[in-house]
Structures are given as structure tokens and as C-alpha cells.
Amino acid sequence: MQKLTILHVSDFHFTDTELNYSQLRQSNELFTKKSIGLFNLKLKRARHFKLSQQAKILKKLLTLTWDYLIITGDLTSLASETEFCLAKEKLSPLIKKGPVIIIPGNHDYYTPKALVQDFFKLHFSENNPGINKNDSGQLPLIQLNDHIIVFSVNMVQPAPFYSSRGYLSNEVLTQYQDLFKTEYKGHIKIAIGHYPVFLPKGITEGYLHSFTGKKQLRSFLLENDIHLYLHGHIHKSWSFSPEVKNPLISINSGGACRYANGEWAGFHQIEINDQKIEINRRLV
Numbered sequence: 001m002q003k004l005t006i007l008h009v010s011d012f013h014f015t016d017t018e019l020n021y022s023q024l025r026q027s028n029e030l031f032t033k034k035s036i037g038l039f040n041l042k043l044k045r046a047r048h049f050k051l052s053q054q055a056k057i058l059k060k061l062l063t064l065t066w067d068y069l070i071i072t073g074d075l076t077s078l079a080s081e082t083e084f085c086l087a088k089e090k091l092s093p094l095i096k097k098g099p100v101i102i103i104p105g106n107h108d109y110y111t112p113k114a115l116v117q118d119f120f121k122l123h124f125s126e127n128n129p130g131i132n133k134n135d136s137g138q139l140p141l142i143q144l145n146d147h148i149i150v151f152s153v154n155m156v157q158p159a160p161f162y163s164s165r166g167y168l169s170n171e172v173l174t175q176y177q178d179l180f181k182t183e184y185k186g187h188i189k190i191a192i193g194h195y196p197v198f199l200p201k202g203i204t205e206g207y208l209h210s211f212t213g214k215k216q217l218r219s220f221l222l223e224n225d226i227h228l229y230l231h232g233h234i235h236k237s238w239s240f241s242p243e244v245k246n247p248l249i250s251i252n253s254g255g256a257c258r259y260a261n262g263e264w265a266g267f268h269q270i271e272i273n274d275q276k277i278e279i280n281r282r283l284v
Contacts, residue, residue: 004271007070034110057284069094153192200238229248
């Protein structure tokens with residue numbers, strides 16, 4: 001069978017660097033989560049997640065060849081229209097180069113207002129396997145070739161100002177489970193979501209940074225012959241098998257824009273040849 005190459009990147013966090021508190025006051029968003037997010041962006045995240053890395057990784061990706069490029073969320077920092085326009089501008093060369101699949105992260109639906117405005121859908125509906133198909137009642141699933149499928153599990157929702165939590169409905173997992181009992185039995189199945197489900201040794205995640213339904217999704221992935229789970233959210237990169245006797249590999253590419261190459265920086269290149277899967281971490 002023909003070899004398939006997938007590049008997995010996450011958490012670009014394109015940012016409106018001109019945004020200030022005066023503008024938030026004018027748009028009646030001063031006393032919202034955006035105010036806290038702006039403070040965090042300028043003081044905390046900037047220490048390890050440099051915006052200058054975005055240009056480097058975009059340039060690097062353009063030199064590579066892929067069958068599919070998958071971006072697992074957090075295109076923006078505060079889900080503003082300016083940031084989504086910037087994300088569209090910067091990602092357009094990649095979208096023109098080859099197939100790109102994009103799902104949203106919690107920062108792309110940062111506030112209830114962002115959910116209503118839905119700039120993600122406006123700019124990236126053609127690249128998302130869930131938006132248009134869900135409108136017709138279908139599950140967000142794409143068949144990449146005759147033996148590989150990718151499906152998205154959306155857990156993103158606006159959270160209170162003190163939280164980054166998401167939510168996953170058991171109903172969605174049940175629908176996938178019923179589908180996989182009748183179809184795609186011999187296929188390599190790739191699940192994509194934004195939040196991590198498995199963490200490598202030494203990594204912890206706070207309750208307010210996780211999502212409701214993690215235990216259920218973990219069981220679903222392990223019990224339904226899912227081969228890969230691709231995600232971001234935590235700004236580090238890793239790939240590992242959480243269970244020795246299970247084929248599942250958990251892959252995080254959230255460290256794509258970390259300020260320095262090292263243990264947690266980078267993204268991933270996945271090569272699938274028949275039933276053989278090879279994963280390589282790429283540095284910027």
C-alpha cells in the first residue's frame with residue numbers, strides 16, 4: 001500500500017500584538033476572560049512561548065512534503081477577529097501547498113462572545129472535518145485512503161475566566177463506537193482533539209486546565225483499536241504508548257512554538273506504510 005505522510009502541529013497562538021486594555025474597554029470586554037488572557041499572554045506565556053517562533057515553523061513546514069497536515073487547535077490567543085485574520089493569512093501558503101485539517105482549541109472559543117461570533121468557522125470551515133458535516137448530522141470523519149481514517153473529538157467550549165476546562169459528551173463517543181463496530185474494522189484510526197488524555201511520566205495537568213470526560217475518552221481510545229491520538233494544549237511535545245499491550249500512541253505537538261529547541265520543543269512527522277507507523281519529532 002502507498003505510504004502516507006502526516007505532519008502534526010499545534011498551538012500556533014497567532015496574536016494581536018496591538019491589543020491593549022483600552023481597546024478591551026471600548027469593546028465592553030474589559031471585565032471578561034480576555035482581560036485575564038491578555039495579562040497572561042504578556043507576562044507568563046511570553047517566557048517560554050515566543051511569537052517569533054511562528055515564522056520559523058511556518059518556513060520549516062513549507063520546505064516539507066506531506067499528504068496531510070493536521071493542526072490540533074489554538075490558532076489564536078484570545079479568539080479575536082484580528083487574530084483569526086492573521087491566522088488565515090499566515091496559514092494560507094500551507095493550505096495552498098497541500099491538504100490541511102484544522103480543529104479548534106480552547107483559545108479559539110475563548111469567551112461566549114467568541115462562540116457566537118464563530119470566527120473559526122468563518123475562516124476555517126473548509127479545513128475542519130466537523131463543521132459542515134455536523135450540519136448534516138454526520139460524524140466528523142475523513143477517510144485519508146483505503147485503510148486510514150481520521151476523526152475529530154471536539155471538547156472545546158468557552159470556560160469561566162479562571163478556567164481552561166472543556167467538555168466531551170459521552171453521546172459522541174457512543175456514536176463513534178457504534179460506527180466502528182460495523183465499519184473501518186481493518187483501518188488505522190487516528191483521533192484528533194485539543195486536550196491531552198494521557199500524560200508522560202513527570203508531566204502533570206491541573207484540574208482547571210483539563211476537560212470533563214477525560215476518563216471516558218481514555219477508555220474509548222484504548223478499547224476501540226485507535227492507533228493514534230493527536231492533540232496539543234500543553235506547550236510541550238511528546239509521543240509515547242500509554243499501555244504496553246495496546247497499539248495506541250499518544251502524540252502532543254503543542255511545543256511547536258517553544259522558544260528553544262530541546263526536550264519539549266517541536267512538532268511531529270508521521271509515516272504510515274501499511275500497518276507500520278513511524279513517528280519522528282522535528283525541531284524548528
